[in-house]
Amino acid sequence: MKRLPFLAIACLIATSPAAKAHTLMANHAQLRPVTTLENVNITSQKLTESDLVFQPRRHPFNIERFLRAQLPHWQPVSEAIMHWSGASGIDPRILITTLVTNEPAFAQAVTLDRISELKLQQAAEQTSATLSSLLYHSQPPSTQHAAHVLVSALDDPKDWQVWQTRYKAWFGGQKPLGQQRRATRSLALPNEFMQWPWRQGYAWIPNGPHAHSGSGYPLSSIDVSYDWPRWGNTTYSVTAAHDGYVTVLSRCQVRVTHDNGWATNYYHMDGIQVRNNQWVDKNTKIGTYASQRSVALCQGGSSTGPHLHFSLLKNGRFTSLQNKSLGRLQIQTGRYSYDDDCRYAWLTNTQTGNKTCLWRRISNP
Known part of the structure; x- marks a missing residue:
């Protein structure tokens, strides 16, 4: 029973708030x-x-x-x-x-x-x-x-x-099947635990939250870029969104895991300057998002522009960004992947209550 891949990547440069930056072809296995x-x-x-x-x-x-x-x-x-x-x-x-x-x-x-x-x-x-x-x-x-x-x-x-x-x-000796899962803390993110995945003091542009696969649920991921350039143009530093231990998954993908079970994935990376099992503090530079297509897609796929694909996980499972806060901004994910309608998907400043639509430049305080 053969199935088609869903991780064949096709990214579209964002030219309007409704444009998608990262579309993955879904595998419809049943x-x-x-x-x-x-x-x-x-x-x-x-x-x-x-x-x-x-x-x-x-x-x-x-x-x-x-x-x-x-x-x-x-x-x-x-x-x-x-x-x-x-x-x-x-x-x-x-x-x-x-x-x-x-x-x-x-x-x-x-x-x-x-x-x-x-x-x-x-x-x-x-x-x-x-x-x-x-x-x-x-x-x-x-x-x-x-x-x-x-x-x-x-x-x-x-x-x-x-x-x-x-x-x-x-x-079987290193990871037996069927072990009881250890009790974990609440799924609520600790206050001020996580920031956006770029240097504090700078402002980037996020698109609509989406599933890690590009379709379906949970809406665990979001694509960000400083200015959504074309291939070959300048790209910028990606930083750890929280404290944790590094896992370098490939030349273009990194995960940072905290002992509280929360983790974040960073995809389409270049110049990774952290190593496996290294502890990093929040805001530590881990590399840049790739300027060249072949680097961003180090294991294949297709893409039309540089960006960082950023995902949230809890105890190894991709987890919805709904009501999660990155810095001062709480995320409203919308109805489905890449929902950019500001009536349904937006960011709320938890200090002022002000609402910001997606595809607007936001700061990382």
Whole structure:
């Protein structure tokens, strides 16, 4: 059961408040009937969504070490695996196991030629897209949503036992499935915890909040740029929106995670000047947003202009920006991705109560 990728990127330069800056093609994978779980005998499995989502601080993954031991011929695509895990929000262990279960030939120990490498990169993108679409874009019909997602992502549901055996052999010791999720604090962001992802004292222009995939929900992401330039023009410094530990996902993508569970993703980056596991304070420069198309799209896709794709996560799950505050501005996300109608989507100054429409220049105090 093949599915089309939803993380193939097509960005449009903003020429009006209604224009979109970042459109992702949605993967419309559907959950299989709930009875499929019974048919493959996993009704008693205690899988949780925490098993599926990527939490690099809580459950770090050294992909280079894993590939050297298990899939050495995959080393040329190690960045692609981590990149799409970050962009889709799916744990790389889940991605790798699902990919190999669906395409066993990829596990054969042969040197990859360029065509095979590209096929594997595309398969990684497609598989992460499918898993993310099922996890975020489908209404959970049962309490076994995590297991339902995994079975629905397999080309053949009967391969569930193969998937489970392979996962346990590779990853059961470092991240066992079905562990009880630790109690976490309230989803409310602490006051003054987060700022906008550029230097304090400067003003940039945000577009409409949207899903990390560009369609569906939650509206967890927003694109920002100083002046929405064309390729090759000047771009500016991206800074950490909050304190936390760094995970460099690829040459163009970074995550910062705080121990309270909140995290932010920074995509289309260039000149990343932070390293894995480095602690950064709020407002620390982590790089710039890329001026060149090939740099901004380091793992493929298409885009027509430089910008930063900024996303909010809680305990590894992309989380709505609704009523969240970045600095003094509280976000009203609107009705759907890229809703730029100021009657439905806007920013409110929490100190003055003043309302600002999207696509207006805002300051980062």
